[in-house]
Structure formats: structure tokens, C-alpha cells
Amino acid sequence: MKQLTMMNHALKSLSGFLLILSLGASSAKAQTGATYTKYVNTFIGTAPLTDPKILGYELPKGWRSWAGLTFPGSSLPNAMVQLSPITEYGSGAGYEYEDSIIYGFTHTNKGHWNLCNIPLLPLSQPGEKFGSRFSHKKESAAPGFYQVYLDDYNVDVRLTSTLRCGYHQYEYKNNSDRQILFDLAKANNHVSNWSIEQVGNNVLQGYQQTGEKIFFYATLNTPVAKLEKTAEGQRNGFAIVHIADGANTPVELKIGLSFVSVENAKQNLETEIGNKSFADIRNEATSKWETLLSTIQVTGGTDKQKQMFYSCLYRSFLWPALRSDVNGQYTDAKKNVVKADFNYYTEPSLWDTYRNKDVLLGLISPGVTLDVIKSMKDVGEKTGFIPTFFHGDHGASSIVGAYLRGIDNFDVKRTYELLLRNANVEGGARPYIKEYIEKGFISDPDVANPHVETKAKAGVSKTLEYSYDDYSLAQLAKKLGDTANYRILMARSKNYKNMFDPSIRFMRGKLADGSWIQHFNPQYPYYEYMYREANAWQVSFFAPHDMKGLINLYGGKKNFESKLDSLFTVPWNPSYIARNVETMIGQYCHGNQPDHEAPFAYYFIDKPEKSQKILDYILNHLYGIGDDGLALCGMDDAGEMSAWYILSAAGLYTFSATDPEYLVTVPQFDEVKWHTSSGKLITITKQGKSRNLTGIKVNGKTNKGYFVSHDLFKNGGNITVVTK
DSSP, rough: OOHHHTTTOOOHHHHHHHHHHHHHHHTTTTTTSSSSSGOOOOOTHHHHHHHOOHHHSOOTTTTOOOOOOOOOEETTTTTEEEEEESSSTSSSSSOOOOOEEEEEEOOOOOOOSOOOOOOOEEEOOSSSSSEEOOOGGGGGEEEEEEEEETTTTTTEEEEESSEEEEEEEEESSSSSSEEEEOOTTSSOOOOOOEEEEETTEEEEEEEESSSSSEEEEEESSSSSSEEEEEEETTTEEEEEEOOOOOOOOOEEEEEEEEEEEHHHHHHHHHHHHTTOOOOHHHHHHHHHHHHHTTTTHHHHHOOHHHHHHHHHHHTTSSOOBSSSOTTTTEEEETTTEEEEESSOOOOHHHHTTTHHHHHHHHHOHHHHHHHHHHHHHHHHHHHHHOOSSSSSOOOHHHHHHHHHHOOOOSOOOHHHHHHHHHHHOOTTTTTTHHHHHHHHHHHOOOSSSTTTTTTTTHHHHHHHHHHHHHHHHHHHHHHTTOOOHHHHHHTTTTGGGGGGGGTEEOOBBOOSSBOOSOOOOTTOOBSSSSSSSSSSSHHOOTTTTOHHHHHHTSSSSHHHHHHHHHHHSSSOOOOOOBTOOOOOEEEEESSSGOOOOOOOOGGGTOOHHHHHHHHHHHHHHHHETTTTTOOSSOOOOTHHHHHHHHHHHHHOOOOSSTEEEEEEOOSSSSSEEEEESSSSSEEEEEEESSSOOOEEEETTTEEEESEETTTTHOOOOEEEEEEE
């Protein structure tokens, strides 16, 4: 572990830290009762990661690392509307901290190169091109609020939002020639059509169509003199609202969104904002975030650690996003408008978030998790399969994990039937499932000179992930008394072993006939060949449901330990560049998800102190980094990177997210108080001055092993983490 120790160098300058504090202070102004929101810096994750010592390679010319990809704008937890500035279309989240021009303020976001819908921009005497320079010195933000001064238009912009609505406040320096651009031909997705019309004296309504139609209904506090439309519906078009000259007061625009209709957008607006003032809506947003953030209260730690903790907690609750309206209507997977008695949400980013974020969501917002499960089941009813995201079939883990933690007020049997279809039926949620069932593995072709972009089956990653998904579904089969499927699925959960080559101790690709792929370099990363966004090192420690079996594959604890040591110490080859395989500790990649469980693996050979050394390095040196302290070491991926931080810093990690238990690590803080959704309190206390765990006590009694049961979240209790 010497190499890891050598990496412990200061990565952030004092000036960067002072900038963070000043941003936090400015964004906290005008908030009422900002006890925890004051720690949140919504700009974290918007700055670029450029340091090759952290990335593992020199960025090629013209590249921006896929790190962070967060947005600084206004949102409520799991809201339909995320109202945020856009500085570059086609970028991860629309806003890049190093940019100097704002092109608009968009109403949806995620950080996955999509969305950024319905862009608006206040104008004053505009030129041929739309957009304004801005300075970070005249910009601030907080949960539920964003502010910036547009230098070219002399407009101070303030934004806040509700679940389904945005509230814009524009203070123009000049009272004449005030305009608002509706740049409806632009979004991060391809816009195929758009429309806008004026209704009455001060109302605008219309839609923007990308893959789906997003409707809007907007009211102004001042008359509209003229709506000027250029090339309506076309990709080169736009619309400009000319505001009548009048009182020298801020222009306010309230806008409701709907994925169903203009009428629903209007109803959303009238219900959620109505006649409330900007201050009312902003204070409501602050209050809602305060309630959520106060769920976990920490004592001790540095100011930066507290800021990072609550900033990560904030980012963990921005996705999945609400899609149903206040009247219960939504557009379903078959593009039909239907109505339900639950809130309909987008599917989670399952490949990323099943590991930790989905569990965290259920612990703090179980009502949202319940509705997300009902939404996924609704998709399953319409398509025949529970939805997956990107890779694997991790709806099994997220749904079963929630069920085993007590979130069970849904049609469990029907959901189980759909998950069984996922696990067994070709052409649905699991590509190559027929081969997986018949052979116990998924093969790849033998490619003579494979490179990062080589496309194939990603058979090693799929086999490992399907094995875990089978284990997850088996736990639900067991609960429901389906003994036959339990046995079948548990047997399949061992399929990960079929990818292990004992001669070299790596998970290795196989040809269709079962022989090993010969063109094999364990350090080389691939997007879809043998591995999904990873190399052999990064997937060879993945069997969270059967670590004992995995350790035996390596030949026992000593051999496993030596291989695990090598994961964190074998130097990364800087000529091996895959854009999102970044931030390296040896061969371990924290900038992407596939190996995020590996730092905890030492626990399973009774060496928790080795895990803690790596965890502390990641927590303290790979979050909130760069010159301004605003960069992240990888793409936040809808909150997974943030949730990893929260659970690791609090001392309770979801090593196998399906199982209702938590791996105890040494918390960053002297004391962590977790107010559970059942109204109980868990208090996690660190005893001793070192970072080396020597024992765990639960309610004063010595705990057997390193895991604690989810029963603590039901009943409350005290966890004492004993260190040397």
C-alpha cells in the first residue's frame, strides 16, 4: 500500500477552499432557517477535472473529462423541474464552470447529456446572437435557488422552483426594450418540433418535442406587447416575447410544465404557485431541503467535510424525476395518457444507482421509492419487462432490496412475475439471456486487436451482473415461497465463477465454445468488449452476494489479499484512455461505478484497516478537488457518486444493496445522528482517535462481524465504532 500512501498529497489550494466558503455564504443569503442548506454548494461537480495525476492520463486536446456533470440550478427533491443555466448545449448537464456565456435557463436536467428543455433567456437590446457573458463573482446558488447577473443584457436573474413549476425573476437595468427569448428549437436532445402562442394579455403556452412532448403554460406579471416568432417548429427558429414598457419593477415569469398537456401544465402552475410570491416559493424550497438534509446530522469533522457531506446528500435526491401531474395523469410507456393514484417517476439510473443511491432514497424518502417501484411495474405491464438502465438487470436488486427493508405496499406477486420474465425471456431486459441460461456465461468473439471502442457483448460484465441479479431475485422467490425458482436462481447466482481464470486470477472473456479469449490484457479498458466500461482488474472483485466463494476462487484469504493489494498498487498505464474510466488508485477506478465495492473487500479477510485507508483517501482527496475545489473525480451519475460518499462518510455502506444489512466503516465524524423514516434515531459514535476499526458495539453489546441489520432503521439504536 506504499503507492497509495505516496498519493496522499494536498490536492486543493487555500484560495479554492476560500472560494467554496464564499460561494456557500453568498448563496445562503435571504434564506430562512438555513441550518443545513448553508453547507450545500450546488456548484460542486460543475468544474472540469484536469489533473493527470488524478485522472491517470493526460487529457487529449479538446477533451473535457466526464467528471461531475452536475448542474447548479434550482430543484426540489425528485422534481419534474430542474431550472438551471446552460452554457453549452450537448454537454453533460448544460453548465460548465469554465464557460463565460449563458445561453438560457432550462427546465429539466439529469447530467446524462440529455434533457435541458424549454430554454428561456431575458434580453435587452440583443444582437444577432443570443447569449450573455457572466461572472462567477455575480453568481450564487443554494438548494431551490439560483442567481446570476447577465452582463451583456444588464439583467439580474433569480430562479426558484416547485415540483412541476419554475419561477423566474428578471430585474432589468433598463425599463425599455425588455424581451424574453423562448429558444424552443434547442435542448440537449434533438428537437423535432415546437410551438408557442400568446393567450390573452400576459399568458404564453406551447410545447417542445424531443423524444417526447413537454408542454408549458407561463404567466407574466406584466403585459406582453408582442410575441415574435421566427421559423416556428423549425430547428433554426425561436420566439421572442416583447414586454410592454411599464413600472420599473422586476419582471416575473411563472411557468408550469407537463408531459401530458398544456391544460395540465396550467393546473400544475395554479396549484403549486398560484398567487405566491418569489420569496414564498424560495422559502418553501429551502424548508423542504432543510427537512430532508436534517435527516442525517453530523458532529465533528472539518468545514469542508461537512460541506461535502451535505452537498452529496443534496445531489443524491435529484433523480429519478417526477413525471405525473397534480391531477395524477402521466404519459405511460406506450405513449398513452393514463391516471394513477401514485406519483409516476422516471426509471432510476439503475446500472449506477442500485449499488447505494436507491437504498439511500428508500431510507430517507420511502414514499418516493414506493412510487418509483409502482412506476417501474407500470412500465413492465405495458412492455412485458421491468425496465433496466444501460446494463445489467438491477431493477431486481433495487426492488427486492426495498421490499426486504419493509417497502412492500405494492403488488409484490405481479412485480415478481415481471422480474422473472426479465430473468428468463429473450428479447427483453437481459440481452443474451438464452446463452447465459444454457452455458452459464455470455461469450465474446476473439478479436485480434481489440481497442476501447470494440463493440461486442461485454460478456464478462453481463455474466457477473446477471449472477448478482439472479441472487437478488432469488431472495424475493424465497420470501414468496417459490422454492423451485429460488433454487434455480441461486444456482445461477454462482455463474460468476465461470468467468474466473485460475491460471491468471482474473475474470476473463470466453469464446462461444467455452475456451478463454487469447487476446487478453487485464489492464486495457473496454466499453463493450468483455467488460462494460472497465478492465479485468476492475471487475475481478465483483461478487457482492458471495464474497466467501470469490475468495476461495483466488485460493484463500492470503492470495485474495495479495491480488487486492495489487489492484490498488499496480500503476495505471497513461496510454490506456477510455473517457469515463478515470481517477485511478493503481488499477482501481473511482471515477466510474463497476469497481465501487472493491475498497470494502478487505473486510472479508478481516483487514478492515486496509479498507479504511483507501476509503479515507477517496473521501478526503477525490471529492471537491481542483483549483477551485469544485471538481469531482468522476461523473456523478444521477447521484451514485454522491451516495457512495454519504454512506461511506456516515459509516454504513450497502455492500450488497439487495440485502437488508450495512457494512460498518469508521465514520468521518465524531457522531452521526440518523433520523429514520420510522421515527426512530440511530446514533453512530466513533470511539478512539485512530482510523483503524477494532470493534463494533450495537446498543452496548459486541457485534458479531462487520455488518449490522436493517432492524436498526426500524427500531433505532446506538452503534459504537471502536478504533485504536
